[in-house]
Amino acid sequence: MSEGDGRMSGVTAEPRPWLAPSATGPVTATVRLPGSKSMTARALILAALADGPSVIEAPLRARDTVLMAGGLRALGVEVDTADDSRWLVTPGPLRGPARVDVGLAGTITRFLPPAAALAEGPVEFDGDPHMRKRPLRPIVEALRALGVAVDASPIDGLPLTVHGTGAVEGGAAVIDASASSQFVSGLLLSAARFTKGLTLRHEGPPVPSAPHLRMTTHMLRAAGAVVDDSVADVWTVEPGPLRGRTWTIEPDLSGAAPFFAAAAVTGGAVTLAGWPADSWQPVEQAIEIFRALGAEVTPTAEGLTVRGTGRLRGITADLSEVGELTPVVSALAALAEGPSELRGVEHIRGHETDRITALATELGKVGARVTEFPDGLRIEPGPLRGAAFETYADHRMAHAAAVIGLAVPGVDLTDVGCTSKTLPEFPELWAGLVAKRS
Numbered sequence: 417m418s419e420g421d422g423r424m425s426g427v428t429a430e431p432r433p434w435l436a437p438s439a440t441g442p443v444t445a446t447v448r449l450p451g452s453k454s455m456t457a458r459a460l461i462l463a464a465l466a467d468g469p470s471v472i473e474a475p476l477r478a479r480d481t482v483l484m485a486g487g488l489r490a491l492g493v494e495v496d497t498a499d500d501s502r503w504l505v506t507p508g509p510l511r512g513p514a515r516v517d518v519g520l521a522g523t524i525t526r527f528l529p530p531a532a533a534l535a536e537g538p539v540e541f542d543g544d545p546h547m548r549k550r551p552l553r554p555i556v557e558a559l560r561a562l563g564v565a566v567d568a569s570p571i572d573g574l575p576l577t578v579h580g581t582g583a584v585e586g587g588a589a590v591i592d593a594s595a596s597s598q599f600v601s602g603l604l605l606s607a608a609r610f611t612k613g614l615t616l617r618h619e620g621p622p623v624p625s626a627p628h629l630r631m632t633t634h635m636l637r638a639a640g641a642v643v644d645d646s647v648a649d650v651w652t653v654e655p656g657p658l659r660g661r662t663w664t665i666e667p668d669l670s671g672a673a674p675f676f677a678a679a680a681v682t683g684g685a686v687t688l689a690g691w692p693a694d695s696w697q698p699v700e701q702a703i704e705i706f707r708a709l710g711a712e713v714t715p716t717a718e719g720l721t722v723r724g725t726g727r728l729r730g731i732t733a734d735l736s737e738v739g740e741l742t743p744v745v746s747a748l749a750a751l752a753e754g755p756s757e758l759r760g761v762e763h764i765r766g767h768e769t770d771r772i773t774a775l776a777t778e779l780g781k782v783g784a785r786v787t788e789f790p791d792g793l794r795i796e797p798g799p800l801r802g803a804a805f806e807t808y809a810d811h812r813m814a815h816a817a818a819v820i821g822l823a824v825p826g827v828d829l830t831d832v833g834c835t836s837k838t839l840p841e842f843p844e845l846w847a848g849l850v851a852k853r854s
């Protein structure tokens with residue numbers, strides 16, 4: 417298996433039980449968070465496929481991105497992650513044989529095999545037990561349609577081996593990306609390096625996470641690729657070089673969600689420092705949700721501020737564009753004044769765990785009345801109580817539990833170590849924030 421960079425093991429250690437701290441007053445703080453997982457992952461892939469070196473400023477150092485860096489190294493790319501604030505990527509000829517540990521990262525599992533198809537020699541992919549259950553078949557089929565030999569498990573998931581020949585013919589492919597936008601992003605990110613480029617058409621129920629697709633096309637264009645996304649559900653990437661460049665990664669918005677939630681729950685104010693005036697992350701959607709819940713949201717020169725108003729309203733929302741916010745929004749819904757209905761997120765059953773069932777089960781344990789739909793949840797707040805809260809190796813389930821714990825003493829997480837996927841410092845940051853009051 418590919419190694420991490422020595423500073424973080426690729427494998428989650430023993431479960432780390434954690435009692436979520438309860439707030440005794442308004443949480444008021446300015447938080448500095450590491451870079452966006454999604455932008456760091458894209459920058460690493462684009463840098464690895466570029467025609468010269470790249471610098472990634474303010475990257476995320478967490479399990480998902482450390483394993484991505486390790487995977488690229490295994491393919492022959494030089495990735496220097498010694499400096500926390502500046503990673504250096506020097507591309508080289510991609511080559512197998514190599515083995516890549518994808519951990520539980522959808523971004524590695526869907527973004528790296530198309531790049532590995534450009535390598536000469538076989539590249540094997542495998543990861544955590546649950547990653548073998550997450551959907552992958554469409555990307556395997558698309559790669560085969562583009563001329564790539566792939567051995568995959570009978571259900572076309574992990575483990576899989578991509579047999580690269582040093583070139584991918586590319587051309588046209590049709591895909592059903594309703595289970596994950598990452599199938600599209602993964603293919604597009606490598607497509608400029610395919611001999612004929614790529615015209616990818618989606619056929620099926622709507623593709624979730626549209627803002628992540630826009631992040632992909634923005635970043636491809638920023639690397640010099642010619643991309644046409646003017647027709648709904650069709651993306652064309654012309655063949656051509658990708659430029660090495662400096663990428664400046666924005667603070668992670670989804671990682672910030674529990675911290676914003678802390679302000680909303682306690683009537684405090686949390687500012688995410690370093691928030692850019694113009695973002696490639698789904699900030700409009702996040703602002704709309706927090707405002708609907710009753711919080712005030714203000715972009716300022718210092719950053720993005722969410723202020724609790726003492727009221728937390730139940731909401732009806734389609735979260736299909738921002739599915740990864742569902743756990744934290746569900747936790748807020750459980751603490752709200754009235755019922756909420758969160759829909760449009762059937763695809764999050766294929767995330768780190770089946771998040772719909774996991775949320776229904778765990779919010780039920782702390783006393784909310786939850787109805788599960790195929791594509792979401794209805795959450796009726798009740799008098800909540802402390803309970804053992806299973807985190808299912810899912811960082812965002814841990815975030816949800818932490819948010820509930822602010823207002824409900826005795827929320828006991830079975831494992832907070834899973835937060836290392838995207839924010840290893842979460843438990844300490846959170847405890848510091850809850851202890852520090854206005």
Ligand SMILES: O=C(O)C1=C[C@@H](OP(=O)(O)O)[C@@H](O)[C@H](O)C1
Nearest residue numbers: 454596597598624625628739740
């Ligand atoms: O492209 C990306 O970086 C991501 C896309 C989304 O995936 P899905 O479309 O599978 O939800 C999101 O939930 C995930 O956390 C990151």
Ligand SMILES: C=C(OP(=O)(O)O)C(=O)O
Nearest residue numbers: 520521522523740767768
């Ligand atoms: C769905 C998520 O992750 P992944 O990139 O593993 O799909 C997430 O971070 O919420």
